[in-house]
Amino acid sequence: MRKALRILARIVLLVLAALVVGTFMPRPLLGPLQGGAPIEASPRHILVLTNPIHTDIAVPIDAAVLQRFGFLRDNGIQTDLPEARYLVFGWGSKAFYIGTPTWSELKLGPVLAAFTLDDSVMHVDLAGSIALPQPTVSRFDVSDAGFEALLAFIEASFTRGPNGPQSIPGVAYGAFDGFFEANGKFNAFAGCNTWTAAALREAGLTTGWWNPLPVTLNWSLGLYNAPSSAQPGGVQP
Template sequence: MMTTIRWLLRAALLFVCAVTIGVFVPRPFFKTDSANAAADKQLEILVLSGAIHTDIAVPINDEVRKSFSFLVKEGFPLADPNARWLVLGWGGRSFYLETPTWADLRPMPVLRAFTLDRSVMHVEIAGDISDKIPGVTPVAIDGREFQHLLDFVSDSFVKQSSAVLPIPDAAYGQSDRFFEAKGYFNALFGCNTWAAGALRAAGLRTGLWNPLPQTLQLSLALYN
């Protein structure tokens, strides 16, 4: 019993050390923005941080409609006149599809999240989102960085002959859809590390490793 407790304590200490290093070692290590770059950052995206998951919301403009026109072809309501934001997330197939709320939590999706699972993209349209809500972090980027972000997200979808692959009958409501995604999900390299990669594609700096929304938020505040 004591051996098991010592092993668990060592594992917890190792995880804490890894997370600390992941936050306080920036990626990329050196800042590359020019001194006057801030004046060009006219576009605002939102980092949406939940208890265990991070989404990225982009304003629906002409660039977004063009970059994600493949969603419209699959019946996604991107042209809804009330839509202001496109909310994008990547995650584990079992946990995402089978756990829409904490009340739906079951052992098997959790087990798959901590081992290895196929991944999916979740897309949703939203109306106005206040940046005063806890967990909503506005980030300013320029047009070139914005397009890099859109390209990163677009490339996360599995495509066949330029068409994405919707998951049949998979949605939380009328305004969202699930699609097949590239890569495999693991809790240590999951939705939050994907979001960090997307933000780095947009020219932002994150921590070296951000497995939790809280560590990603902290690293964004430290380095941008």
């Protein structure tokens, strides 16, 4: 019994050490990835939306974004609503993401699937104006090149069939969102927040080396990236 406890304690210490190193070691280590060009006088911006276990990326809607993600409208997501200001993208465990719309619906099966190996899905939602500051939303300015690289990364995350990205019929949290089949396998070590971090690096931001948790991702983003130029009290559409 004592031997098992010692092994467990070592595993816990290793995980904690990995979290610390993953948070405070910057990635990229020597400089920005593609998309990290100097920010223009009128920069693009993106938002990172956070809940206790998951992060999403919100992209401002404009004509070019609507054209690029036109398949969303074809699959019932009303991207052209006048009130819509952002497309919100998230990647995650198929079993957990679809099976847990609210915390009250948490079940053991989806949790176990997420901690082992599961298929992945993309979740897409709409958002209106989002006021700042608030603790669950962070705004980052990016260059045009970074914005384009981010969109390319998001687009490549969708599984494509003969007719384009493959929606999952009849599955949604509400009237303005939907799920799509995604590329990649999900597990607890390479999950939704590591996907968000990879996407943000494509946009030219620096993250920690390994950020499986929202809190460590947000710490690293705050450490290594300049604050947004947004004025307090609101987000420019």
